[in-house]
Amino acid sequence: KGEATEDYISNKTDRCLSDTAIKTVSGLGIGILCSVLFLRRRPWPAVLGTGIGLGMGVANCDNDFKTPHSLVSQQIRVAQRQNDPLLGSK
Amino acid sequence: MNILRNASTFQLMRRSASASRIQQTRQLCSSESSGNSTSEMPKRQSSGYGKAIAVTLVGVTGLVGGAVAYGFYDKKFLDKLETATGLNLGFLRAGKKSAEAYLPFLAGDSAASGQLSRPAPPALPTSSSGSLAMEDAKPAGLPGLKPAAEKKQQQQPQTPAAQPAKKSSTSNAEQLARLASLKKSVSDAMEEAVAKGIAAETKARQHGQQLKQAMASKADSDWAQVKAAEAAKDEALKLAGDANQKAEKLLSQFKSVLDDPKVQSNSAAKSGLAEYKTFLFELDSIRANTDRAEAETRILSEYKVEADKQQQQMLRSEVENLLPLDKRSPVEEFEQRERHLVQQAVDKSAAAGTAMTEAAVERELKQQMLQWEEEKKRLTQQLRESWEVELQQELSRQAAAHTNHVTQLTRTLRDQLTREHQAELRAALLKEHEEFEAALQGWTARVRGVESAVEGRAEALESAQRAQQLWLAAHSLRDAVTSGRNFRAPMEAVVALASRLGQDDAASALTAALPTVAPSPATRPSACAQVALIPETGGSLWLHLVSRLQASLMLRRAAKPLKPEDPVDPQNPPSLFDWLDTAEAALNDRGDLETAVRAMARLPGMARLLADDWIRDARAHLEARQTASALCSLAAAMGLDAATQHRLPGLADSD
Numbered sequence: 001k002g003e004a005t006e007d008y009i010s011n012k013t014d015r016c017l018s019d020t021a022i023k024t025v026s027g028l029g030i031g032i033l034c035s036v037l038f039l040r041r042r043p044w045p046a047v048l049g050t051g052i053g054l055g056m057g058v059a060n061c062d063n064d065f066k067t068p069h070s071l072v073s074q075q076i077r078v079a080q081r082q083n084d085p086l087l088g089s090k
Numbered sequence: 091m092n093i094l095r096n097a098s099t100f101q102l103m104r105r106s107a108s109a110s111r112i113q114q115t116r117q118l119c120s121s122e123s124s125g126n127s128t129s130e131m132p133k134r135q136s137s138g139y140g141k142a143i144a145v146t147l148v149g150v151t152g153l154v155g156g157a158v159a160y161g162f163y164d165k166k167f168l169d170k171l172e173t174a175t176g177l178n179l180g181f182l183r184a185g186k187k188s189a190e191a192y193l194p195f196l197a198g199d200s201a202a203s204g205q206l207s208r209p210a211p212p213a214l215p216t217s218s219s220g221s222l223a224m225e226d227a228k229p230a231g232l233p234g235l236k237p238a239a240e241k242k243q244q245q246q247p248q249t250p251a252a253q254p255a256k257k258s259s260t261s262n263a264e265q266l267a268r269l270a271s272l273k274k275s276v277s278d279a280m281e282e283a284v285a286k287g288i289a290a291e292t293k294a295r296q297h298g299q300q301l302k303q304a305m306a307s308k309a310d311s312d313w314a315q316v317k318a319a320e321a322a323k324d325e326a327l328k329l330a331g332d333a334n335q336k337a338e339k340l341l342s343q344f345k346s347v348l349d350d351p352k353v354q355s356n357s358a359a360k361s362g363l364a365e366y367k368t369f370l371f372e373l374d375s376i377r378a379n380t381d382r383a384e385a386e387t388r389i390l391s392e393y394k395v396e397a398d399k400q401q402q403q404m405l406r407s408e409v410e411n412l413l414p415l416d417k418r419s420p421v422e423e424f425e426q427r428e429r430h431l432v433q434q435a436v437d438k439s440a441a442a443g444t445a446m447t448e449a450a451v452e453r454e455l456k457q458q459m460l461q462w463e464e465e466k467k468r469l470t471q472q473l474r475e476s477w478e479v480e481l482q483q484e485l486s487r488q489a490a491a492h493t494n495h496v497t498q499l500t501r502t503l504r505d506q507l508t509r510e511h512q513a514e515l516r517a518a519l520l521k522e523h524e525e526f527e528a529a530l531q532g533w534t535a536r537v538r539g540v541e542s543a544v545e546g547r548a549e550a551l552e553s554a555q556r557a558q559q560l561w562l563a564a565h566s567l568r569d570a571v572t573s574g575r576n577f578r579a580p581m582e583a584v585v586a587l588a589s590r591l592g593q594d595d596a597a598s599a600l601t602a603a604l605p606t607v608a609p610s611p612a613t614r615p616s617a618c619a620q621v622a623l624i625p626e627t628g629g630s631l632w633l634h635l636v637s638r639l640q641a642s643l644m645l646r647r648a649a650k651p652l653k654p655e656d657p658v659d660p661q662n663p664p665s666l667f668d669w670l671d672t673a674e675a676a677l678n679d680r681g682d683l684e685t686a687v688r689a690m691a692r693l694p695g696m697a698r699l700l701a702d703d704w705i706r707d708a709r710a711h712l713e714a715r716q717t718a719s720a721l722c723s724l725a726a727a728m729g730l731d732a733a734t735q736h737r738l739p740g741l742a743d744s745d
Contacts, residue, residue, distance in 0.1 A: 005702040006617050009634070016631070062631040069628065069699050 005069075012064055020057025027053025140432040147439060151386070155295075162288075178457075181375030265352055269362055272344045279337040280369050283330065287376035290330035293323040294383030301390045305397070323387065330380050334373060341369055371457075389439065396431050403427060550732055557729030560587040560597075564725040568718030571711070577604070577718075584721055596724055603717045618690075618697035619644075622666045625695045651675040654688035669693050683708050 031049020039045050161168035161179060172179050297319040304312035348362050404424050563583040570577035581601050588597025623629065623637040644667070651672040652664055664672075669689045676685035687708040690701045 004704075006700050006704055008700055009617070009621055009696070013634075058631065065624075065631050065634050066628050068626065069696075 008069065012061075016057070016061030016064055019060050020054060023053035023057040023060070024050055025053065027051065027056070140429055140436075143436050144432065147436070177454075181372050265347065265350060269344075269347050272340065272347055273362060273365060276337065276340045276344050276365075276369055279333065279340045280372055283333040283337040283373060283376055286326070286330040286333040287380050290323070290326035290380045291383040293319065293326035294380070294387050297323040298383070298387045298390050301387065301394065305390075305394055320387075320391075323384075327380060327384060330376070334377055337369070337373055341366065341373065344369075374453075385442070389435075389442075393435060396435070400424070400427055400431060553732035554729060556587055556590055557725055557732050560584065561722065561725035561729055563587050564718060564721035568715065568722055571604075571714040571718045574711075577714070588721075588724070597721065600717050600721050600724065604714050618693055618700050619667065619670055621696040621700060623695075624697075626699060628696070646671060652689065654685060654692060664692070666693055666695070666697055670697075684712055687712065 027049035028046050029049070031046035031052075034049070035042050035045035157167075157171060158179075161171050168179055171177075297316065300312065300316045300319040304316045344362070345366055348366060404427075407423050563580055567577050567580035567584050570580050581604055585597055585601050588601075619641040620638050621629075621634070622641060624633055629637070646667055652668055654672075658664065669692050673686040673689040676682040676689060687705055690705050690708070691698075693701055
């Protein structure tokens with residue numbers, strides 16, 4: 001089974017938040033790293049990274065939310081008409 | 091006819107014997123007159139008649155005696171003589187022969203007679219008759235002998251009278267033994283008597299011959315021989331008499347034993363009677379022969395006495411001639427006296443011969459009568475036996491014919507009755523069989539009806555029971571479906587029960603329509619309110635945030651729930667929140683999932699997308715509930731059908 005449709009938004013939301021958090025932390029980490037490595041531990045790479053991460057996350061969330069849901073057609077399989085007692089005899 | 095012929099023959103023989111006797115007398119007289127010195131008679135002139143008679147008498151006597159004597163020694167001649175004369179001369183056959191050999195008439199009728207039919211035999215002639223015996227057989231029934239015969243007859247009844255007292259006490263076997271011993275004794279005595287009789291006869295003949303010879307020769311030596319011969323003859327006669335008496339005695343004893351009633355019933359008595367008759371006849375014959383021989387010699391002796399008297403008379407007459415007292419010559423007187431003597435001798439011999447002949451004839455007649463009686467009895471017995479045999483044969487034939495006829499009738503009747511009985515039996519059996527078959531078929535039909543009724547009832551009950559079980563299973567399934575529990579087990583039970591009822595197709599179709607997943611009764615229509623502002627194609631993040639903010643901050647009024655079937659105002663269409671409220675109201679207040687589904691299906695935008703699964707599950711749930719209801723209906727229908735079949739079996743075949 002796939003996910004429930006009622007959990008569609010919540011799953012999206014969860015993904016968004018998790019993605020944003022990851023990006024943010026990743027940005028922060030990269031910023032810190034860059035800051036540590038290249039920018040003599042200045043705060044602005046961490047903030048930058050954080051901001052970049054956050055923004056990427058938000059943008060990603062936004063993009064994700066804007067993606068339309070794939071339509072799944074419900075196919076009703078017709079039973080055999082010949083011996084169907086509900087539908088009558090042949 | 092035999093007796094007449096024998097009588098005529100006897101007459102002829104008597105006459106010839108008379109003639110021969112006369113001639114013999116004349117010869118004797120002539121010989122005496124020529125040879126004897128003491129009794130020398132002068133030759134007389136004999137008449138032709140006297141000589142002829144004497145010669146005839148002597149000749150016949152000699153002829154007959156010679157024939158008999160020759161026949162005694164030659165049996166063939168005796169047979170020829172019997173054939174020629176027709177007389178029974180079997181007594182001349184010497185030897186121990188039984189009566190049946192030469193007296194067959196005695197053997198055939200001894201059983202019929204049982205008694206001695208002959209009169210008692212006369213005794214030996216004791217008185218002198220003075221006549222020459224001519225016949226060869228039976229002694230004369232002379233008057234002098236009758237007292238002796240009567241005496242014998244009187245003795246015979248007395249003798250047997252003394253015996254029954256002795257015989258009564260002995261047993262039958264002892265009597266038979268005694269009978270056999272007596273028979274042997276009688277036979278021996280008869281043989282002895284026969285021998286003595288023959289010897290006596292021989293001696294008598296010798297005496298006669300000696301007397302003739304002496305009369306002819308007139309020698310003293312001859313007369314001495316005559317005396318010696320006479321003494322021998324007397325002795326022989328005495329011995330013969332004694333033997334005869336002994337034989338008679340034994341014969342009487344034998345007869346007394348035969349007369350015993352205990353012995354008469356035995357078959358040996360019959361042969362004994364026949365033998366008794368034979369012995370009696372033999373004894374009579376022996377006695378007759380001895381009497382005849384003695385009579386001959388006696389006649390010769392008397393003739394000699396008469397001749398001596400005649401000589402004396404002649405001497406007297408010669409003396410008288412010297413004194414002529416009579417004119418007649420001595421020769422004429424001698425001739426006259428001779429004639430008278432001869433006439434007397436002839437008369438005497440004729441009388442004796444006549445008497446003997448008559449006695450012999452009478453005896454022979456009696457014998458013949460006895461023989462005829464015996465023959466008659468034998469023939470009668472034979473005829474009776476043959477008649478009885480024929481009658482028995484005829485009766486047996488008739489009985490056999492009757493038996494055959496009765497047997498045939500019986501067989502025919504039996505066959506007919508058997509056929510009728512078999513036909514009746516078959517008909518009765520067939521009828522009974524048919525009745526039994528009909529009854530059996532009736533009972534079988536009844537049993538089958540009962541059986542079918544019972545089976546139908548059982549089937550109906552079973553089907554009703556299964557229908558009940560199916561109904562219960564269907565209701566349990568519906569309850570499970572309605573309550574949202576796992577309805578797999580109830581569903582499988584419903585399928586199994588439906589298959590047992592034969593409605594597995596319908597049940598299978600219905601159960602196949604059941605969803606595999608149990609719909610969740612837990613609904614969260616409230617989650618759809620958070621995406622009220624987002625369309626189906628999605629929205630931005632900001633829009634999502636705003637929609638959430640709106641959902642959290644919106645205060646919804648307790649609006650009147652909408653009805654999905656109500657028409658929609660295009661100017662003022664119901665909002666999302668209206669539909670959500672309707673769905674919540676339907677679920678919370680009434681539990682109407684169908685209205686909720688219909689209301690949720692009217693949600694616009696992303697809310698509809700979010701409620702898609704819920705709608706699907708609700709629909710599945712609704713379908714399951716509907717299927718369960720259909721199964722319940724099916725079970726109810728099946729139960730009704732079973733009940734209908736039980737009450738109205740005919741409707742079951744109307745499908």
